Amino acid sequence: MGEEHLILKNISRHISLTNQEKSYFLSLLKEKKVAKKELILQQQQSCKEINFVQTGILRAFHMDTTGKESTIMFAISDWWITDMYCFINQKPAMLNIEALEDSSVLQLQKDHLDNLYHKVPKFERFFRIMMQNAYIREQLRTIENLSLPAEERYYNFLQKYPEAVKRIRQKQIASYLGITPEFLSLIKSKQKNISS
Template sequence: MDESLIVKNIARHISLNDKETSYFLSLLKEKKLQKRELILKQQQLCKEISFVQSGVLRAFYLDPAGKESTVMFALPDWWITDMYCFINQKPAMLTIEALEESSVLQLTKDNLDELYTQVPKFEKFFRIMMQNAYIREQLRTIESLSLSAEERYYTFLQKYPLAAERITQKQIASYLGITPEFLSAIKTNKQKNNES
């Protein structure tokens, strides 16, 4: 498995020596995913956090009526899990699926706890990662309260320009909290404005 991407990801926040790097990498398990394959299903015990090496993953909530609400997308160099359920070892509230052929490196909760003991600086790394995730979610909540659907779509395109080409309109609409038809109308309107 190619570990260079995850090593660079870690190095953004903490410095590891060769022994610490080797130990960390020894705890990871590589998983190859086919398109639409699930790495976590709602109500299943959430045992791993995953680092995306290639491909695109999506975390979504499925309500009792069968409506999907996308919570997040994960591209290469991103981490993804159902964080509340992973940390507390509870049944998942989210489902996580591969939107295309993908590869992830997974770390179990037991191995993460062992990592904190053996290489304490990883507590700093995951604290920073969780702070950043919390900030992202807070900003997203504020955007959903203060921006129009059209503004939220343009913000999405600015934040995830590469993702927009790899994700279906239905999935983007479910992330934005609008219908695919409304998203289509926004895109048509944008096209007309660009042409005039």
Template structure:
């Protein structure tokens, strides 16, 4: 298990002694996920929150007609879950899948509750993480309401600079709320104008 990345992530907000580190690491389960393999499926009880050690995960909603809407991508050093369903132990509303071979560290809901009890400073860590996630999602909703598709694409490139080259145009389009054809036309127009 590559411990340094997750410990660096934790240390952004809290400090742990060696005993606390050992206990925290003992609660994590490493999982290797192959490309296109699901981590979570809609209607499955969401039991884990996952930390991405390497690779890329995608969370998306699939409607009854099979249309997919991407909610988020998670690259190395990011956490991902269906938060509402994880917290309330409900059937998942989202699918989470690997977009490439990935390694994740998973923490079960009951282990997280135990962690809060035994090392209360983890409540601070996850509170900050959830606040940041809420802020990100609120800003994204406002962007979707107020920005053009091109501006949303620019923001996507800033938010996921390393992943943009590794994600399909179809998946990027579903994140932006446009069709793949529209995204392709927009990118072609940008390239033409940059050559002018």
């Protein structure tokens, strides 16, 4: 596991682990290489893993019956991603998770997570904080989508994913912002004119 230190660094922001606890935690992880455009989760599949992104970018999106995609989130290096509702409740996935470029993730299965809570209870604190932060982020995003004009939402997107924005297709950014790719083009050219 070449990048295992990254996940330990991520965890150490909220809890301290002994060497024995680190070893046990790492033993539960499975590394998965994901090719560009490959899906690691598909709607209606059972959602068994939570994924930590080591390298690359992943996108979680929902596809409706007409084939329209709504991007829910992007996950870059040092982020976690899953279909949280379905992972926790062991329901069929509502989301697809796709690699936008060749990526590498560390996967933790639900039953391993339950064992981890039992053997190293401080992990409950870590995942509680992580889920709280995710909930807050989604609540703020919902309020943004309801109250801010598209230009401001795009500006906030640039702040949130500064190094990833050039690696994500315009169509996918537009679907995250809830606008058309054409409207996003107008916003970008308007910003270019202002800054030049």
